[in-house]
Amino acid sequence: MTSAVTTVPAAPSDLARAHFAAEFTFETDCWDVHDALSKQPDFVLLDVRSPALFARGHVPGALNLPVGKIVRSKLEHWPQETVFVTYCAGPHCNGAAKAALRLAELGRPVKIMAGGITGWLDEGFAVARDGEAA
Template sequence: MSSVVQRVPAAGSLDALAHFQARLGFETDCADVYYATNHEAKDFVLLDVRTPTLYAAGHVPGAINLPTRMISEPRLADYPAETLFVVYCAGPHCNGANKAAVKLAQLGRPVKEMIGGLTGWIDEGFGLER
């Protein structure tokens, strides 16, 4: 008898490859954001989409606060159309980053979600800015 893990067979290698490669087009993680911010030319804008109060209490260093409800073309006008936005919210229990990504995509803007959000950032041992 197989385990609960194997009761549904794993996808074939080609399907798995396509799936996981595609996910990387939509997501980045805290470690990659940290590394890019500290060791490479930062070629993206990091958006904290939580409320200003939560942002002020602590946020990822270098992040700009733009709550999801405030995302609009006029608010993005200073950024070239090809600017990549990386969005995050509180953590895996929050879908605010997903909602922000939808709004940015609707505006035709390139976007990725920083999976894990602020919780993931802290779990990785990275510091916050206040």
């Protein structure tokens, strides 16, 4: 008897390895971002939600750059090889993916922070609020 899980067989190990290894080139997680921000981060973290949502709480050190504002001129002061990490509300939001696509279209290296601000809060990490030091 098979379940809904096993009706479609798992991929062969070589394909699974390639698939899961590739995922790390596209995304990172809240723990790794938190750890990197506590040191000397080698990326720019972009909160791509609205300014109002950013003001209510964001990852400390993140810059607010909504998807519609991601244009070449806003990125000019960062070297071309600068890695950007985008996040939005969380798994129910595709804003981080839209922002990542836009950055990639502009020729910039980019990853998504899986889980977004929801994942950040789920991990118990603090947020900064408008008017507080990031």
